[in-house]
Amino acid sequence: MGWARIDDGFDDHPKVVELLDHEEEGWAAITLWVMCLTWAHRNTRKPGKAPGHIPPALPRRYLGAAGRAAAELLVEVGLWDAADRGWVIHDFIKYLPSEETRQARAAAGRKGAEARWRGKQTRTSNDGDGGESTSSQEAHGNEPSTSHDSATSGMTNDGSRARARRAPTPDPMPEPEPSSPQSPPHVTTAASTGAKTEPGTADGGRNTEGQNEDRNGAQVIDMGLVAEIQALRPDWSVSSIFRTLEHPDVRSRPWDLVRAAFTTIAADPDTRLPSRLTHDGPWWGEALRQTRPRPARPPWCGQCDAETTRMVELGDGRLARCPDCHPKEVRTA
Structure with a gap:
């Protein structure tokens, strides 16, 4: 039996969220995507087949007359790609396991099956060499069978046919009332x-x-x-x-x-x-x-180089912001 894997973040993917905004049409499209994904893994991963290819009649098989519209919606959000004859699941080949991975998984499965079989054979052989069973031992003695427990049988512990006296069954502990659900x-x-x-x-x-x-x-x-x-x-x-x-x-x-x-x-x-x-x-x-509007630009003092730059020359020849009207100097002052 093969598997079709779906990421656990599928419900939060932007393409899926966009489908949910379409409500009923989006839900139908998600259903179609999942059904066709399993179909593609079962039918298109074979020699001579195009991996991930969805034939034109498949959406109608699952959704009836609404299948075509759901397929077009999947193409619109980018989960399917249009093809000459039908559609192709987007990035289907990208997430297929490599041949080495498939062989490693098959080998691991065979080893697990062999280990389980050996364990089963060992338990069977031990049961065959264990001697008389418990029920046989009890049958040879005068003690009553352990199956006649006073809690579950009408017989007393001494093996007689007298009715056993049973202690009154205690009332079960009352279950606590469920608390009201908290809203997320x-x-x-x-x-x-x-x-x-x-x-x-x-x-x-x-x-x-x-x-x-x-x-x-x-x-x-x-x-x-x-x-x-x-x-x-x-x-x-x-x-x-x-x-x-x-x-x-x-x-x-x-x-x-x-x-x-x-x-x-x-x-x-x-x-x-x-x-x-x-x-x-x-x-x-x-x-x-x-x-977050920007604060108003302070008025130009007229003493610096220009209204646009608002720089002054220091004594050593370096340029600096005007302390009287440069926006950054006035705001930090």
């Missing part, structure tokens, strides 16, 4: 924690250096931001917005930057999915300019 920290909302917000603030009292925290230290996702993004993009579902905000590459950034960057890509008509926020792009630089 990254999906806690402001409504569920009862976090207080200060009136009169545009962001509901949000900490601009990170997400709000409830009394247990859990990060709180601002439902106001979710509503704001949905107002800009009604075609995006709440679940896809939540998944984007829960992504590690998003949660690691300051919350005010996330808000500014998310609204920027939501207002961009070229943005198809909210998962675009999880990648590096110009929207993060734009968010930085919005939330």
